[in-house]
Amino acid sequence: MSSRERILGRVRRALADVTPDERPYEEAVPRDYLREHGARTPEETVELLAANLADYRAIVHRSDAEELPYLVMRLLNERGSQEVLVPPGLPPEWMSAADPVRIHDRAVSTPRRLDQVDSVVTGCAVAIAETGTLVLDGSPDQGRRRISLIPDHHICVVRVPDQVVSSVPQALERLDPARPLTWISGPSATSDIELDRVEGVHGPRTLEVILLS
Secondary structure: OOHHHHHHHHHHHHOOOOOOOOOOHHHHOOOOOOOOOOOOOHHHHHHHHHHHHHHOOOEEEEEOOOOHHHHHHHHHHHHOOOEEEEOOOOOHHHHOOOOOEEEEOOOOOOHHHHHOOOEEEEOOOEEEOOOOEEEEOOOOOOOOHHHHOOOOEEEEEEEOOOOEEOOHHHHHHHOOOOOOOEEEOOOOEEEOOOOOEEEOOOOOOEEEEEEEO
């Protein structure tokens, strides 16, 4: 008997007393959990998002449409960014005041080339207030998944309150599970066995979030 047959045999024995359930998955799994924790106004939901983003060490900014290009310019200048990665569908007015060299998101760009880019500017699909999480789904204003993972500095613009939801269940209702979803809770960070925190290992070391009203 091979190892595969032995493992499958154990699985069959473990499932022998399980009654077959022909109900659809949506009905078989109970969905009676809380959809959100407490009732909040849209303004309170945005404030909770900002607080949890900051708790994850993201840098939070607020802006309106008129001020946004100048805020993006200032953040890039403060960073000293010479090259900025730009998704194909990024609204052009967001970068209208900034003058770094714009590197476009192309399939032929290698990870080594992307690692040389100073910053990336993207939109997002949805932001979750209760967890301080940004979700990108590869839409034109967000680009390929890798462009938010390789550059060391990520500026993400969130339209508030339209793109902000309270909870993960509410976010899942807005997202297409067939798309490449990237869930971001603060800048990339990990800890070794001695709990020394290291940032920038699996993604950008610096995450700046602009709440665009």
